[in-house]
Amino acid sequence: MKIGIIREGKIPPDSRVPLIPEQCAAIMGKYQGVDIVVQPAPGRCYPNEAYRHQNIKLTEDLNSCEVLMGVKEVPVSQLIPNKTYFFFSHTIKEQPYNRKLLQAVLKNNIRLIDYEVLTDERGRRLIAFGKFAGMVGAHNGIMAYGNRTGLFDLVRMKDCLDYAAARQVYKQMQWPAMKVVLTGTGRVGKGAALVLRDMGLKKVSPEEFLTQHYEEAVFTVLACADYAARKDGKPFQKQDFYQNPSAYKSIFAPYAKVADVMINGIYWDNEAPAFFSLGEMQEEDFNIQVIADVTCDIAPVSSIPSTLRPSTIPDPVFGFDPAAGAESEPYQPDTVDMMTIDNLPNELPRDASKAFGQQFVEHILPELLKPHSKVIERATVAANGQLGPHFKYLKGYVEGVGV
Structure with missing residues (x-):
């Protein structure tokens, strides 16, 4: 699996990162076959050089990545079709300002996994800021x-x-x-x-x-x-x-x-x-x-x-x-x-990013690497051009019913 950490595109850009440099290096050291690359970005709380120092490749081109990780919503114009994305989408409460984002996710055959709904079997969140x-x-x-x-x-x-x-x-x-x-x-x-x-x-x-x-x-x-x-x-x-x-x-x-x-x-x-x-x-x-x-x-x-x-x-x-x-x-x-x-x-981006990344490493990455995971399924807002099984209630929201 190849994971790409994207540049934050929402304006103003967020300086947090989903994985800090040391965590990226630790993941690649522990999991053979897992590769992580980082899209260069100014203003991150952990600068480009910090990733380079951990031998993490920096690249503009993320097309070879299967999984793309960010923090805030990805602008519609920056979505890459047919990828798996992790970010806070702010769509699951039918927020009107992100309707077009979810519409674009479905249109572009993107699998959207929302951090906010990554939960255990009792409904407790596994990862959060x-x-x-x-x-x-x-x-x-x-x-x-x-x-x-x-x-x-x-x-x-x-x-x-x-x-x-x-x-x-x-x-x-x-x-x-x-x-x-x-x-x-x-x-x-x-x-x-x-x-x-x-x-x-x-x-x-x-x-x-x-x-x-x-x-x-x-x-x-x-x-x-x-x-x-x-x-x-x-x-x-x-x-x-x-x-x-x-x-x-x-x-x-x-x-x-x-x-x-x-x-x-x-x-x-x-x-x-x-x-x-x-x-x-x-x-x-x-x-x-x-x-x-x-x-x-x-x-x-x-x-x-x-x-x-x-x-x-x-x-x-x-x-x-x-x-x-x-x-x-x-x-x-x-x-x-x-x-x-x-x-x-x-x-408080450095403290927050380190703690968030640790939660991802402990609770989410092992699930992501499984052939099938209930944890991932529960958080899949969209996949294969369709709403995920737990998010069918968003159909009217996507279609603009009542707007």
Whole structure:
């Protein structure tokens, strides 16, 4: 098998890599018959020379590769027909902005394997950048609160060499009294909680968060049962919430009245309740001033109505005026500041790439080398010009039904 690591084509280009140079060399040393080549690219967190130093061939021409690996969506014009691709396609939730990409994948007889749905038999993801998205999202949320209030000045994560350097910065910081509410207990939530702990924020229970006054910076972590309840008053059941999200309502309002910063790290289903409505954001007792929406599902179908668009690493924060229901300049009175970068791990690219590549080597590559793999099958969005067996529900989306 010949694997090609592609140049990231999405603008702005991502600096992460699916496999770091040492991992490429280790794979070729372990698996006879597996060859890896790399398409040269400027701006990667591991430069061309780092691959060359590991005796990895750099080449523009990837036509001889059977498998092509990237990180973000591949522009339609850059797709090579009849190949197997690995990347985050952002199509499985029927995202309108990537309909043409999936149409092109099918037209070009491409086998698309989406990292997001590489799971074990219990449905648990085997490979993800989520931890690092949560880490950078938490950092940026606190950074934005400092910018808004003028109480402290936190350096950007992207300007730190790696997370070890960021931790050294945290040791020098003095935080004001502030309350941070973090939603989600998965990879993203765990990554965000790690950063908040390393910053020195005190973790408190949801009940303490709502009822106690603190003279220091604190945070709480909300699981599903803390922010959602059945509409009919029956007891909360996690599995039922996942299977029947439309049967639930939000009970997040008390947290919105006391939190200064919200970090959103949940996986959100389109049928699940939003945390709050635009009307609730307009109420005088809505206290949240900064929202770091790591989930970044775009309104109106989203868990947060002020997530109007993704922000960018060069321009990470925009304002939202609840009274107007529209975007505004950031850091203004009577607005909420939104941090909605959708490629957050790219601010911590070396750490994120190394961890991601290790997951690929351990969990995915052995499956890829099998004649048939259930893991690969479950993640195959398209193959042989057809939608994969687990993605037939995308037929209307591909055909533009309801557009």
